[in-house]
Amino acid sequence: MHKTHWQKIRHRLHQHPELSGNELATARFVTSRLQQLKPDRLYTDIGGYGVAACFDSPHPGPVVLFRAELDALPINEINTFAHRSVTPGVSHKCGHDGHMTILLSLASYIADNQPERGTAIVLFQPAEETGEGARAIVGDPAFSELAPDYCFALHNLPGHPMGQVMIRSGSFNCASRGLTIELTGKTAHAAYPETGISPASAIAELIQTLPGLASNISQDERVMLTLIHCTLGEAAFGTSPGQAKLLATLRSESDSAMHRLIETVTDHCHAIAAQHSLSIGFQWDDVFAASRNDAECAEYVAQAARECGQPVKWLDEPFRWSEDFGAISAASRGAMFALGAGEKTPQIHNPDYDFPDQLITTGTDIFAAIYRQLLRET
Structure with a gap:
């Protein structure tokens, strides 16, 4: 589909933000979009309002999970564009609307390019902002059925060149x-x-x-x-x-x-x-918890970025900010990477921040390249 389709979805998500633990409508919207793709398995209400769609191959192989976040922040948006938040005092000021859109776009790609081995999972996690969501996901009995061997996540990061991939092995977030x-x-x-x-x-x-x-x-x-x-x-x-x-x-x-x-x-x-x-x-x-990147998984990310023509920056030290993806990557091998959102883009958690739409394609392409490395090679 043309990228304007995904922009419209991102803008729809941006307009209707929900706080951590209250993502019912967001989860229902995501579920409805995933149902249209006819995954082999669909889980809802994981660790709260978490949603996971599984695309299974008939052949053995790794289980690879890609994760995005459902929740928004208690920040009043000051932007005046048409897709601004309609909920006073609540807005997507961390870019989770963009992360969800990337994962929905990836799910559409996987549905059209089924895994040749193993299983691909797209997971939409609640309550990242409070640090509770990932732990609740891992503690949910459904997670033992998902049982990922590999897991990947991204986070957009203003103040860095648009599309630059920032990665390291070992500690990634504090x-x-x-x-x-x-x-x-x-x-x-x-x-x-x-x-x-x-x-x-x-x-x-x-x-x-x-x-x-x-x-x-x-x-x-x-x-x-x-x-x-x-x-x-x-x-x-x-x-x-x-x-x-x-x-x-x-x-x-x-x-x-x-x-x-x-x-x-x-x-x-x-x-x-x-x-x-x-x-x-x-x-x-x-x-x-601290988020640690597996060395092999970090290299999968770097290889995917190079394949997509995106610049890669290997970091000397972890970011000071925290991200609860560490609870998921501690339960399997995984890696999180940061995706530059432009030097002049307002910082996340600023009241005038908005996720750059051009990153939807970039993020989808990188995730899709990781997917091909692990589940489409023969």
């Missing part, structure tokens, strides 16, 4: 997680603060010391702790505070370094809380 630290003491009259237990000194000490802990975890990889938000007491001049809350993001290139960072940070927080006679609690959110 592990990350959000930490909320809650300190509880006892309120008091502001005129008699000594009769209470204020967390002010403890929270100040944590603000000063927590970021530096990360630098002692590993000399071989990037490990970071970024302070995000802090509250102390209430806006009441007559009250000495009894509670404080501090939010931080932990980040590392490997899961092992993340585990060491968690242990170091929580031990440090417990010690400071005890010194100030405070109780302490922790809450973890937006948990992303």
Whole structure:
């Protein structure tokens, strides 16, 4: 079909975004498009609203999975073009509308060029933005039926030349997680603060010391702790505070370094809380595992890019941003790559970002080339 067909689909998806865990209408739309292609197997409601279509060959061979994301972000779009989001406060500011369109286009290609061996799977995953979707997919009993041997994913990336493929073996995206630290003491009259237990000194000490802990975890990889938000007491001049809350993001290139960072940070927080006679609690959110690329799979990506005439850049270090595809690639051999979305394209998560339509063909062609390498060679 002419590429304007896929542009219309992408614009339709862009207009009707849904937040993580609420992708019901998006999943139904994707399912209806896949049903028209008559896959051999179609799974719905995997790990939430996940959808997977399988194209089976009668001959043995590898099971190859290609993945895209269903969810959008809680960002109000400021663009004024005709396909802007119709849902206030929600928009596709990460390009998942484009990723889904690429995968639907790939599914159409596979339907017209059936695998000569093995099985091809297109997977549309929910809740990537919260880090919950891929883990839920892998934990779903249906995933054991899919049982991929190889898995591939892409992410568009503004600030880089249009169509440039960025790849590396080993760590590709960092592990990350959000930490909320809650300190509880006892309120008091502001005129008699000594009769209470204020967390002010403890929270100040944590603000000063927590970021530096990360630098002692590993000399071989990037490990970071970024302070995000802090509250102390209430806006009441007559009250000495009894509670404080501090939010931080932990980040590392490997899961092992993340585990060491968690242990170091929580031990440090417990010690400071005890010194100030405070109780302490922790809450973890937006948990992303590190995404690691298999060396052979990374080379499949590079070979496919070269076949499609796209420039390849081998990265010296992983990207700092996180992506929950790591949960899927940890369950099979896989690779994620970044696809340049243009130096002047607004950054992802910006309110004026929009996925470049020209990447639909580029992404489809690269995925199709990987597909041919693994499932169409005889």
